[in-house]
Amino acid sequence: MGNLTNLLMLDGETCTRLMLAFVLGSAIGLEREIHGRPAGLRTHILVCVSATMIMLASKSHMQLPYPLPADIRITIDPGRLVAGIMTGIGFLGGGAILRLGDLIRGITTAACIWFVAALGIVIGEGFYALALLSTGSILIVLITLQWLEHHFHPVVYHAVQVTVPIEKAEDVESSCQAILKKEQVRIQNKAYSISQETGQSEITFNVRMRDRMQSSAVIHDIAKISGVLEASWQ
Numbered sequence: 001m002g003n004l005t006n007l008l009m010l011d012g013e014t015c016t017r018l019m020l021a022f023v024l025g026s027a028i029g030l031e032r033e034i035h036g037r038p039a040g041l042r043t044h045i046l047v048c049v050s051a052t053m054i055m056l057a058s059k060s061h062m063q064l065p066y067p068l069p070a071d072i073r074i075t076i077d078p079g080r081l082v083a084g085i086m087t088g089i090g091f092l093g094g095g096a097i098l099r100l101g102d103l104i105r106g107i108t109t110a111a112c113i114w115f116v117a118a119l120g121i122v123i124g125e126g127f128y129a130l131a132l133l134s135t136g137s138i139l140i141v142l143i144t145l146q147w148l149e150h151h152f153h154p155v156v157y158h159a160v161q162v163t164v165p166i167e168k169a170e171d172v173e174s175s176c177q178a179i180l181k182k183e184q185v186r187i188q189n190k191a192y193s194i195s196q197e198t199g200q201s202e203i204t205f206n207v208r209m210r211d212r213m214q215s216s217a218v219i220h221d222i223a224k225i226s227g228v229l230e231a232s233w234q
Helices: 002-008 012-034 041-059 078-094 107-124 128-142 144-150 166-182 214-223
Strands: 098-100 103-105 156-165 186-195 200-209 230-233
Touching: 012 041, 012 107, 012 128, 041 078, 041 107, 078 107, 107 128, 128 144, 156 166, 156 214, 166 186, 166 200, 166 214, 214 230
Parallel strands: none
Antiparallel strands: 098 103, 156 200, 156 230, 186 200
16 A cells, blocks of 8 residues: 555656646647647647656656566666657657648647657756746747748749640740749749640749749739630649
């Protein structure tokens, strides 16, 4: 009965680490939840507390409810535990990444899941200052620096596909190049395909631009060119 009581008892240090994992995991998860990400508050808490729990269990000095033979010795390698946790979390984070056409969502959320797993390990090892400092820096990145994304226009790459009758291919190509130049869209290279069966030619412009919103105006202008049967972004 005494051994069972010892197994069920938690010291103050253990409770402190579990509570800190809960609080810091909640801070990251709440930010993701507010932005409507697929992995939110509960997921981040579970990951952080679970990682902390595993590290605490590996360092526990609680006695087993039965004596071990003298020739048996149990050792736990924390390094293997850390590697196992981070590898497993990689699969969980991968499930948060979604691709919708040329738009990829969930990478930041996957990184947050990976971070809270590492955070749980750090808390389980008792590095409180490191846990608080790293959580604060991550929250700054997620919240304060978010406005920078709206002020910088990243370079994006697209392929403009234009279908025209073979006899009008040359004129349409010149018109498309003029529109792209006017919109300051840089042409990386061009590709052509011709179908004698349908009598149509397909021109593909691989382009680079700094504003994704340009695509709507550009494709509308290209679609208005005389002879264009179909125009699309890829």
